[in-house]
Amino acid sequence: MTNRERTARFEEQVLVHLDSAYNLARWITRDTGTARDAVQDGCLRAFRAFDQMQGPNARSWFLAVIRNTCIDLLREQRDRAVEEEYDEDLHGSGVAPEGGGGITPEDIAARASDARWLRGCIDALPREYREVVVLRELEELSYKEISAIVDIPIGTVMSRLARGRDLLQQRMLFAHRQFRR
Amino acid sequence: MNCALALRMLDAYIDDELDGVTAAEIVEHLASCPTCTELHGHRVAMRSALREAPLRQVAPPGLRKSILRGIERQEHPETPSRSLRWWQAIVLGCSTAVLGAMGGWWLAQPRALETLPEFAVARHVASLTPTGPRIDVASSDRHVVRPWFQGRLEFAPMVRDLSAQGFDLMGARLDRVGDRQAVAIVYRLHSHIINVFSWRGPGDYAETEREATIRGFNVVTWSDRDMNFAAVSDTDSAELKRFTVAYRAP
Numbered sequence: 533m534t535n536r537e538r539t540a541r542f543e544e545q546v547l548v549h550l551d552s553a554y555n556l557a558r559w560i561t562r563d564t565g566t567a568r569d570a571v572q573d574g575c576l577r578a579f580r581a582f583d584q585m586q587g588p589n590a591r592s593w594f595l596a597v598i599r600n601t602c603i604d605l606l607r608e609q610r611d612r613a614v615e616e617e618y619d620e621d622l623h624g625s626g627v628a629p630e631g632g633g634g635i636t637p638e639d640i641a642a643r644a645s646d647a648r649w650l651r652g653c654i655d656a657l658p659r660e661y662r663e664v665v666v667l668r669e670l671e672e673l674s675y676k677e678i679s680a681i682v683d684i685p686i687g688t689v690m691s692r693l694a695r696g697r698d699l700l701q702q703r704m705l706f707a708h709r710q711f712r713r
Numbered sequence: 714m715n716c717a718l719a720l721r722m723l724d725a726y727i728d729d730e731l732d733g734v735t736a737a738e739i740v741e742h743l744a745s746c747p748t749c750t751e752l753h754g755h756r757v758a759m760r761s762a763l764r765e766a767p768l769r770q771v772a773p774p775g776l777r778k779s780i781l782r783g784i785e786r787q788e789h790p791e792t793p794s795r796s797l798r799w800w801q802a803i804v805l806g807c808s809t810a811v812l813g814a815m816g817g818w819w820l821a822q823p824r825a826l827e828t829l830p831e832f833a834v835a836r837h838v839a840s841l842t843p844t845g846p847r848i849d850v851a852s853s854d855r856h857v858v859r860p861w862f863q864g865r866l867e868f869a870p871m872v873r874d875l876s877a878q879g880f881d882l883m884g885a886r887l888d889r890v891g892d893r894q895a896v897a898i899v900y901r902l903h904s905h906i907i908n909v910f911s912w913r914g915p916g917d918y919a920e921t922e923r924e925a926t927i928r929g930f931n932v933v934t935w936s937d938r939d940m941n942f943a944a945v946s947d948t949d950s951a952e953l954k955r956f957t958v959a960y961r962a963p
Contacts, residue, residue: 535788554772568776575780576787647766669763675730694724701755
């Protein structure tokens, strides 16, 4: 296979998922500049490893490479600055919300138009929950695909999603109450 | 199915990841449990909120191109990218401008002449005007030409009557060769002009004549004690040599 053919095949099978890659990188890194760098680096890594690509699902493989690149990049950054700590007082109860404290599903839906507010809620999630929520809700991937990308068993995907949604729901309700105050 | 199990399965149910039997059990439970139904409502509302809001980020324009360039560079590190980056273009533009300016300046400079014979040739060319050679004192009489330089020159020029050999004296002028004050004695052989430059200096040349061709002109140089001479002409070298011998003859 010539270099030209290889590049063409890479574009066709992998780079078609560039938007997904960037979206994932943006949500993992929570910064557009870092996301851009991660995707750029990740694509070079992916191209080098393209011949060893496993399985038929190029998107999962590509997103796994991008995710690893993001985590490496964040680790480098963390050496320079401490990552914002997750607020355990707010999110640490581990108990599913009971009835949502008087907030109806309609209240949440009403706030949905405010994308900035929602973005803030997702960004406040710890990374391990944030990434599965984004892969499920924004990329609409199956548990099996998420399991391959994040490299965890399907059962763990299920429990992380459940926990992530609990946290997100709490966060949304909390932000909602703050908004009302 | 109890609530604990239903709550654990609820997300998989919403995500349509349960087998048909388990999914049917969840449906059955939700129909009889208001608490789980409320949570289910929240989940569904949250999902539609997340999917309806413009949360999905798309790759910024230019990222794809930049990636392909990166791959190209990775594949062919020895061949630099053919398209210039903006800063490369600026650097290249600036250096071209500087080189161009330097080149222009250099070309605008009068050409540096390395040697005194070259200066002599340059002065010879400069003396040739359409109306004849430039002459300060025009006379075929050496007894007129020689005294004219008294008080104008720090040495007495050698003016000889060579008409017998075919070289007609036309006159003389004050000149310079390089930074040296010089005198040019002008002779004519048929239509050819011969300038004999002489200037004072500690023996720039050997006593024996040296012939050279500079810019198409024949040049013969020699030194005589503290005087230096350069005869320049467009006549052929044999004639110029003959002139030199006649001029130098005691």
